[in-house]
């Protein structure tokens with residue numbers, strides 16, 4: 001099974017996560033908010049791609065350093081690409097099935113915290129960015145954010161949750177979807 005490694009980063013004392021997906025034929029970095037050296041230190045194989053869950057600064061501030069070090073292509077949703085300074089990128093589309101370094105990745109457009117937020121479905125697991133946070137969901141008091149969209153996006157990802165699903169969020173520890181279902185008051189009731 002593909003290992004998804006959490007990299008806990010500090011951005012001016014504020015914690016944020018990146019991930020390294022150890023795919024069958026290479027590594028995939030997800031998000032690059034700070035401390036690029038710490039992210040790159042977890043890489044074991046050539047980096048086949050850098051995926052971005054959303055374009056807020058705490059998820060992309062180290063993106064240029066990571067791209068320079070890896071020469072990998074970057075994948076981001078067009079609605080958040082303008083928040084970064086990348087000019088050339090692979091546009092993520094809702095419902096598309098990528099295969100990167102031998103790893104199938106299903107892409108879901110899950111706006112709400114930001115217009116171009118996406119969730120990466122990897123097997124039973126999900127890299128959710130700031131859609132779901134420990135005991136909470138992403139902030140919707142920011143420009144371009146929408147509570148209605150967060151709810152619609154949760155309705156998209158939650159039906160895929162199984163007893164085994166882990167949620168790799170933008171902040172905090174790796175989550176069990178089942179535990180969040182039981183304890184997270186912000187999640188809509190399962191339908």
Ligand SMILES: [Zn+2]
Pocket residue numbers: 054056113130
């Ligand atoms: Zn954010």
